[in-house]
Amino acid sequence: NTSSSFTGTPDYFLFTLYPKFNVYRTTGVVNNYAYLYSNKKSFSGFPVGLGWGGSLSGFRLFLDDDFHKGVNRDLGSTYRKGPLASEQNFEIDIVEVWGCGGQKAEETLALTRQKNDLHAEKARKVNRKIASQGWSEGPDKFIFDLMGKTGSSDPFVQEIKAKKQLEAEEKEAQQLKD
Numbered sequence: 761n762t763s764s765s766f767t768g769t770p771d772y773f774l775f776t777l778y779p780k781f782n783v784y785r786t787t788g789v790v791n792n793y794a795y796l797y798s799n800k801k802s803f804s805g806f807p808v809g810l811g812w813g814g815s816l817s818g819f820r821l822f823l824d825d826d827f828h829k830g831v832n833r834d835l836g837s838t839y840r841k842g843p844l845a846s847e848q849n850f851e852i853d854i855v856e857v858w859g860c861g862g863q864k865a866e867e868t869l870a871l872t873r874q875k876n877d878l879h880a881e882k883a884r885k886v887n888r889k890i891a892s893q894g895w896s897e898g899p900d901k902f903i904f905d906l907m908g909k910t911g912s913s914d915p916f917v918q919e920i921k922a923k924k925q926l927e928a929e930e931k932e933a934q935q936l937k938d
Contacts, residue, residue, distance in 0.1 A: 764806045764816075768793025774812055774821060774839050782842055790837040798825060813838035820844070827855050 772793040774784040786793065795811035806816065813820025813836040820836035821844055823829075830850050835841035859865065 764797055766792040766795050784839045784842050792838045827852050
């Protein structure tokens, strides 16, 4: 979740693959494991992006919110020291995300996918109650009013009203016959 504070556990670690494979585990000194803040509209002054270790004023590793640029420092109090990149400021070519959550994470993911599928299926179905309200009372009319497009479908509305009027007259004539 996005937050202006750090989260995570001592199980987190940073690593490099090139030019040499290295793993930088937590030190146990500070618990600033991971940081995510994505509110670009906020005027809070919090860094917007992903960060690991360090502090809000200087992360051990930080990726900006667009994943275009990153900053790294060789040392910090959360993770063991060592180089994560050849330069302090760098441009990002590729971001690769790995999930290593085990069986429970896999079950949670399957449940989430199932819920998303049900939600998508529900969204595909027509809400007959809303559809039966007609154009003049429904949410679509309201949205078009907000966009200043009111009246763009008045011939359609008039056609529906005429059909309803005809149905009402036919029903009334049928009742008079009976």
